[in-house]
Amino acid sequence: MTKNFYITTPIYYPSAKPHMGHAYSSIIADFFARFKKIDGYDVNFLTGTDEHGLKIQRAAEKAGLETLKFCDDISETFRNLSKTLNLTNTDFIRTTEERHKKSVQNLWKELLQNDDIYLSKYSGWYSVSDEAFYNDEEIEELDGNKISKSSKSPVEWLDEESYFFKLSKWEKPLLNYYENNPDFIAPKARRNEVISFVKRGLKDLSISRKSFSWGIQVPNNDEHVIYVWLDALTNYISALNYPDKDDALYKKFWPANIHLIGKDILRFHAIYWPAFLLAAKLPLPKKIYGHGWILSGEEKMSKSKGNILDPIEIINQYGLDPLRYYLIKEVSFGNDGNISQKRLEDCINSDLANNFGNLCQRVTTFALSNCEGKIPNPIEFNSDDLKILNKFSGNLNYIRNKIDELDLNFYIEFIVNSLFESNKYFNDQEPWKKKDDIKRLNTIVYTTLEIVRKISFMLYPIIPQSSLNALKIFSINEDQIDFSSINDHNYLKSGDRINKIDILFKKIEKKND
Numbered sequence: 201m202t203k204n205f206y207i208t209t210p211i212y213y214p215s216a217k218p219h220m221g222h223a224y225s226s227i228i229a230d231f232f233a234r235f236k237k238i239d240g241y242d243v244n245f246l247t248g249t250d251e252h253g254l255k256i257q258r259a260a261e262k263a264g265l266e267t268l269k270f271c272d273d274i275s276e277t278f279r280n281l282s283k284t285l286n287l288t289n290t291d292f293i294r295t296t297e298e299r300h301k302k303s304v305q306n307l308w309k310e311l312l313q314n315d316d317i318y319l320s321k322y323s324g325w326y327s328v329s330d331e332a333f334y335n336d337e338e339i340e341e342l343d344g345n346k347i348s349k350s351s352k353s354p355v356e357w358l359d360e361e362s363y364f365f366k367l368s369k370w371e372k373p374l375l376n377y378y379e380n381n382p383d384f385i386a387p388k389a390r391r392n393e394v395i396s397f398v399k400r401g402l403k404d405l406s407i408s409r410k411s412f413s414w415g416i417q418v419p420n421n422d423e424h425v426i427y428v429w430l431d432a433l434t435n436y437i438s439a440l441n442y443p444d445k446d447d448a449l450y451k452k453f454w455p456a457n458i459h460l461i462g463k464d465i466l467r468f469h470a471i472y473w474p475a476f477l478l479a480a481k482l483p484l485p486k487k488i489y490g491h492g493w494i495l496s497g498e499e500k501m502s503k504s505k506g507n508i509l510d511p512i513e514i515i516n517q518y519g520l521d522p523l524r525y526y527l528i529k530e531v532s533f534g535n536d537g538n539i540s541q542k543r544l545e546d547c548i549n550s551d552l553a554n555n556f557g558n559l560c561q562r563v564t565t566f567a568l569s570n571c572e573g574k575i576p577n578p579i580e581f582n583s584d585d586l587k588i589l590n591k592f593s594g595n596l597n598y599i600r601n602k603i604d605e606l607d608l609n610f611y612i613e614f615i616v617n618s619l620f621e622s623n624k625y626f627n628d629q630e631p632w633k634k635k636d637d638i639k640r641l642n643t644i645v646y647t648t649l650e651i652v653r654k655i656s657f658m659l660y661p662i663i664p665q666s667s668l669n670a671l672k673i674f675s676i677n678e679d680q681i682d683f684s685s686i687n688d689h690n691y692l693k694s695g696d697r698i699n700k701i702d703i704l705f706k707k708i709e710k711k712n713d
């Protein structure tokens with residue numbers, strides 16, 4: 201039976217070029233997508249751009265461009281970033297596409313038919329930057345300007361006719377759902393935030409705007425466009441060809457396994473989206489994970505704060521895999537993290553070059569001159585060999601469970617420890633002193649090579665290109681990477697050729713240390 205896995209990133213606003221925060225969400229999603237792929241799943245991985253609403257319309261006006269042309273250009277930079285980040289996304293959706301419009305208008309009709317929509321008037325605060333409605337308690341004043349307490353973005357007063365979604369009606373069903381599905385919102389702290397927010401009471405939600413036109417029209421009333429969040433959230437099913445519930449993609453991949461998002465957009469994903477789905481009688485995604493922010497100093501990195509870090513510049517300077525490794529290891533998953541060039545350089549020098557790169561080089565160089573350039577024959581594993589080998593096999597299901605809990609921190613720590621122990625094993629076993637005991641020498645080399653293979657398999661979701669470069673030692677290609685094979689201590693075939701590989705990571709010379 202095929203196992204299916206569907207993961208999504210948020211769809212990004214093409215209001216300005218991508219920054220490190222966007223790259224972070226995408227890289228993390230790619231990690232899970234790649235892991236599931238090497239663990240035998242059929243993976244659907246969606247990313248894209250969120251192109252409607254006043255925020256985008258104003259950004260286009262400011263740039264002096266026609267709105268769609270403005271979106272075309274920036275959406276393309278996000279699409280290119282997906283390639284630069286070596287993402288394995290299977291689709292890239294734009295909310296200006298016809299397939300998406302059709303899907304959103306259909307969802308609207310479903311909500312209307314089920315008596316969840318009515319026409320009234322909205323009077324209240326709105327943040328264009330967040331595309332969010334706020335009540336009085338959520339607003340504060342700074343230098344005479346009203347701003348949102350949570351995001352600090354400016355708000356403006358709205359007074360206009362609007363369609364409303366009966367969100368209040370879904371307060372109890374949502375609370376029941378959270379209660380019965382304790383893993384639905386993660387991490388735990390975010391789940392608690394959402395539950396207390398809902399418990400304070402949900403008001404009906406304005407879901408259309410009348411004072412501008414850049415959006416999807418409300419069916420049968422072309423004076424209104426659909427609220428950009430109702431539009432945007434629908435991307436997760438429009439990419440699966442909803443409303444065609446018999447479509448193969450929809451049947452195979454809905455409900456999604458994970459909507460990976462930043463904590464800033466939790467309310468939309470953990471309250472509005474499930475309420476819309478409940479109202480439309482559609483299944484709910486299995487998990488919503490709100491990760492932390494990449495900070496610049498103490499603040500969230502964002503365009504409006506002018507403190508953005510360009511992922512392309514970092515990649516040009518250090519390479520992609522070091523950035524992927526750094527973001528996964530040094531930003532504790534679930535929490536906020538700071539980007540520091542010094543720590544990035546430390547990661548490259550100590551973890552990647554010294555621990556991983558060096559191990560690969562040392563064992564291949566040794567095998568090339570002492571084992572005729574071939575995988576040696578392990579005669580008999582002793583307890584030292586088995587100890588290091590069993591570290592992997594004994595933990596296969598444990599690692600899988602940790603991945604299902606999205607415990608990325610565990611996974612990376614496991615690799616860091618394994619690298620440390622593997623280097624220690626090779627040093628302690630001193631194969632260079634075993635030239636008189638060729639059987640033992642062969643077994644040590646075989647064990648170390650097996651470990652290099654296992655670690656390279658496990659590193660594939662984190663640093664895919666470098667993992668493939670390391671696997672050239674064994675002429676193993678991408679299609680052959682299979683997580684379950686790390687259980688096998690005899691995967692490498694004695695007598696197969698060993699290849700010398702190029703240096704995997706160049707050390708950074710540090711001037712200031």
Ligand code: MSP
Nearest residue numbers: 210211212213221225250432433461462493494501
């Ligand atoms: N368009 C909406 C999402 C719609 S999803 C149906 C949106 N877009 S965004 O471009 O502003 O941000 C999208 C996501 O980028 C955030 O949720 C978060 O995942 C990521 N990040 C943006 N800035 C970030 C940081 N400074 N740090 C980490 N990630 C952040 O919101």
